[in-house]
Amino acid sequence: MLSTIGKGLNERIKMIRIKMGMTMEEFGKLVLDANKSVVSKWEKGLTVPNNERLLRIAELGNISTEYLLSGNPFSELTREEVAAYEVAETKWQKKHWNIKQYQEKIHVRLEDFLTDSRRNFYISDHKLTNEDIKMLIALYGGKEKNYPSDEEIEKEYEEIKKKTC
Numbered sequence: 001m002l003s004t005i006g007k008g009l010n011e012r013i014k015m016i017r018i019k020m021g022m023t024m025e026e027f028g029k030l031v032l033d034a035n036k037s038v039v040s041k042w043e044k045g046l047t048v049p050n051n052e053r054l055l056r057i058a059e060l061g062n063i064s065t066e067y068l069l070s071g072n073p074f075s076e077l078t079r080e081e082v083a084a085y086e087v088a089e090t091k092w093q094k095k096h097w098n099i100k101q102y103q104e105k106i107h108v109r110l111e112d113f114l115t116d117s118r119r120n121f122y123i124s125d126h127k128l129t130n131e132d133i134k135m136l137i138a139l140y141g142g143k144e145k146n147y148p149s150d151e152e153i154e155k156e157y158e159e160i161k162k163k164t165c
């Protein structure tokens with residue numbers, strides 16, 4: 001059986017092969033001419049590929065060997081780097097979720113942004129304040145509009161910001 005470091009390695013190898021749409025035989029040929037039975041043993045967790053083959057599998061899967069072995073994409077990062085990544089990822093998800101929610105509407109009233117206190121809204125990674133939203137309302141006259149693209153919003157926001165600052 002596999003040691004702790006290789007736990008889940010078999011599933012990661014199998015996923016790489018499946019994502020590539022290959023049979024065990026086809027995959028084995030790409031991994032330094034391993035035969036089908038060798039690939040089968042890797043995927044069952046009975047054996048572990050040697051270092052050269054691990055490097056080749058990671059290369060084929062477009063992942064690091066550390067991730068292939070550990071299953072942890074953060075295994076080589078410091079706690080501070082992981083925390084910074086998580087903050088950036090959360091911010092990105094919130095931003096894109098909010099934009100997606102409003103893009104799904106056919107019409108948007110800018111006043112909706114003021115009344116939705118549960119969410120934050122961003123343009124160019126800038127969190128919109130109520131004053132920012134009021135500036136946008138002044139620009140659009142508070143009328144319902146088809147939701148413009150992200151680029152159009154960012155451009156108009158930057159223009160308004162320049163005029164008022």
